[in-house]
Amino acid sequence: MTELSELKLTLARLIVESCEKDLDPASLAADEPLFGSGTRLALDSLDALQLSMALQKRYGVRLADSKETRRIFASLTSLAEFVAGLEARG
Structure with missing residues (x-):
């Protein structure tokens, strides 16, 4: 399983649990x-x-811009790409 695939599964679990x-x-x-x-x-x-x-609790990120949040939350892929970008920055 690739790193991005593992991240998607982790995020899918987070979505299902938190919601x-x-x-x-x-x-x-x-x-x-x-x-x-x-x-x-x-x-x-x-x-x-x-x-x-x-x-915010898991990754320390706060989503403030509603347009950006809608884009990020569009699918598991868009959410995983966003989180992977956070991890790459630091």
Whole structure:
């Protein structure tokens, strides 16, 4: 398993746990949309807040810009790329 694949699985677990969803984290597809009523997870604004807090606690990052947050939370891939970028910077 590649480093990015491991990060995606870690983040999928974080999403499922922090948003209290009944879903196997390993079943979450990398490019599957995370938010919206038509998605499997059906995450909403409260879930976004819970996920933001979990990311802050685990990675020390605070997401302030709503447009940027929507882009980052679009899918597991976009979230993993964001976190990998944080880890690369330091």
